[in-house]
Amino acid sequence: QGLEQEFNSLDAQREAAESYIASQQHDNWIALPDRYDDGGFSAGTTDRPALKRLRADIEAGKLDCVIVYKFDRLSRRMLDFFQLLDEFERHCVSFVSVSQRFDTSTPVGKMTMNILLSFAEFERLIIADRTRDKIQAARRRGRWTGGRPPLGYDTVPEGGRIVINKTEAEQVKSIFQLYVETPSLVQVSQELNPRGWRQKSWVAKTGRPCGGGKWNKVNLRSLLKNSLYTGRQRLGDETFEGDHDRIVPQKLFDQVQRLMVGNRSDGGARGKNRHGFLLRGLLRCSACDAAMIPHPTKNHGRVYRYYSCTGAQKQGYATCPSKSVNADKVEAFVVDQIRRIGADPALQDETFRQAVAQ
Numbered sequence: 001q002g003l004e005q006e007f008n009s010l011d012a013q014r015e016a017a018e019s020y021i022a023s024q025q026h027d028n029w030i031a032l033p034d035r036y037d038d039g040g041f042s043a044g045t046t047d048r049p050a051l052k053r054l055r056a057d058i059e060a061g062k063l064d065c066v067i068v069y070k071f072d073r074l075s076r077r078m079l080d081f082f083q084l085l086d087e088f089e090r091h092c093v094s095f096v097s098v099s100q101r102f103d104t105s106t107p108v109g110k111m112t113m114n115i116l117l118s119f120a121e122f123e124r125l126i127i128a129d130r131t132r133d134k135i136q137a138a139r140r141r142g143r144w145t146g147g148r149p150p151l152g153y154d155t156v157p158e159g160g161r162i163v164i165n166k167t168e169a170e171q172v173k174s175i176f177q178l179y180v181e182t183p184s185l186v187q188v189s190q191e192l193n194p195r196g197w198r199q200k201s202w203v204a205k206t207g208r209p210c211g212g213g214k215w216n217k218v219n220l221r222s223l224l225k226n227s228l229y230t231g232r233q234r235l236g237d238e239t240f241e242g243d244h245d246r247i248v249p250q251k252l253f254d255q256v257q258r259l260m261v262g263n264r265s266d267g268g269a270r271g272k273n274r275h276g277f278l279l280r281g282l283l284r285c286s287a288c289d290a291a292m293i294p295h296p297t298k299n300h301g302r303v304y305r306y307y308s309c310t311g312a313q314k315q316g317y318a319t320c321p322s323k324s325v326n327a328d329k330v331e332a333f334v335v336d337q338i339r340r341i342g343a344d345p346a347l348q349d350e351t352f353r354q355a356v357a358q
Contacts, residue, residue, distance in 0.1 A: 020096070046080050064092075
């Protein structure tokens with residue numbers, strides 16, 4: 001807030017830093033013209049454009065010293081702060097805080113910096129808690145608290161509320177009805193994409209276009225389970241009456257939920273790896289680089305084990321040439337390779353050396 005003013009807080013901080021540099025003329029200090037201001041970005045994260053530019057310039061050897069008005073302008077997280085200081089030290093770059101005079105080369109100076117950093121991080125956590133409480137209170141009142149806008153709604157320019165987008169709302173109704181007629185996430189997504197229907201697209205505050213991707217099993221399930229379309233706001237496991245208009249009748253929404261529960265696969269058995277999939281979480285599809293996940297099937301009481309491509313599961317098996325592979329064969333191949341390592345002392349030593357190095 002206040003960045004649009006002719007002389008804002010960033011200008012005041014810059015002026016204080018330049019005054020400090022002027023006081024160090026006896027050591028030939030010179031203020032570089034580049035400004036590394038991250039207006040509107042929280043110091044609770046290092047994912048800030050100007051900070052990234054600063055670190056790149058340090059890497060390139062363009063700076064000898066980094067000066068801030070207060071140390072928490074660099075970072076409010078202790079871990080991030082010390083990592084940045086370590087990075088500065090590796091490139092022989094010193095660090096100065098204008099408003100807090102401490103010398104990190106002495107034990108007392110380091111202790112003082114640690115105490116100040118603890119208070120800065122405490123302040124950041126308190127602000128985060130207040131913000132979280134405010135969002136939760138707004139949700140309980142049915143208010144829209146921001147985030148990715150859902151298909152069928154647009155956010156009003158001033159924020160805090162969503163209104164129906166008539167064209168998208170008709171698509172949402174049709175999607176729910178399609179699932180009732182054909183209760184298969186894959187088949188419905190394969191019906192939506194040829195129609196040219198896409199997920200919600202919007203323009204971020206930075207002007208960057210977002211969203212607009214194709215439908216698949218995962219994002220379609222997320223839409224069908226979203227109680228927002230019945231005029232409700234969700235907070236954890238609770239829902240509250242929203243201040244926005246509903247798109248989907250409650251009766252239709254409940255019908256879809258019952259169908260989805262009835263079509264749900266036995267995720268508990270897979271989660272416990274009941275069928276002993278040796279390569280679970282390790283195998284990837286060579287055709288599309290998607291994860292290959294365990295997929296047991298039963299036929300006449302016998303279990304057949306496969307690894308299936310998640311890309312094929314989401315988009316349909318016609319979209320991937322790999323589809324699925326026999327689990328017994330691929331596991332036997334991997335185990336055989338491991339046996340070869342154990343039988344070859346030179347290969348065993350090299351494998352051990354690389355493992356230690358990594």
